[in-house]
Amino acid sequence: AQSVTQPDIHITVSEGASLELRCNYSYGATPYLFWYVQSPGQGLQLLLKYFSGDTLVQGIKGFEAEFKRSQSSFNLRKPSVHWSDAAEYFCAAGGSGGSNYKLTFGKGTLLTVNP
């Protein structure tokens, strides 16, 4: 069965520190991969996506993610966290076509940023 795992439920970092959020997937083939961010009371906003090609992808708000096939991982990074980055982050995976219409989401990682 397809699955996405975010091992960290809650992460706390200091403002200005670097950030890495982990995501592992289990899929029959190389999936399409996504990171979303959700601020309190809001819907999910797409940060970045990986379909193919360069394994390091850039997103909005200064985020990037690296696809590592050998580790089945797609970790999200930011070199310097801002207080406004406090939110919940979701990793998701989808099929590369055919009849697979759905995304599989991880359970999310809540990010707290200390001043």
Add this chain to the structure above:
Amino acid sequence: DAGITQSPRHKVTETGTPVTLRCHQTENHRYMYWYRQDPGHGLRLIHYSYGVKDTDKGEVSDGYSVSRSKTEDFLLTLESATSSQTSVYFCAISESGGGGEQYFGPGTRLTVT
């Protein structure tokens, strides 16, 4: 931002009452989805649609039905609401299904008393 609206944004209803939530899009995307979000469970897919009048079940479809008579509207109905259906409900749209990104609406907070 993608043109997705959900109505109502908040609703309180009583157990046993029917409830319909509406998702409306202005993007003309083929695929539409209903999720529920609960603490500790993340996002769980309820139903999805891959075209007008074409729908299928997700992982938590019991107690829910959907309808899509127009490209722009996707309705989620709780035939007889239960307290376990208290949740935040999100609609999402996608141009290309599982291979493409989904765009989310602002959510509907439903409380069943």
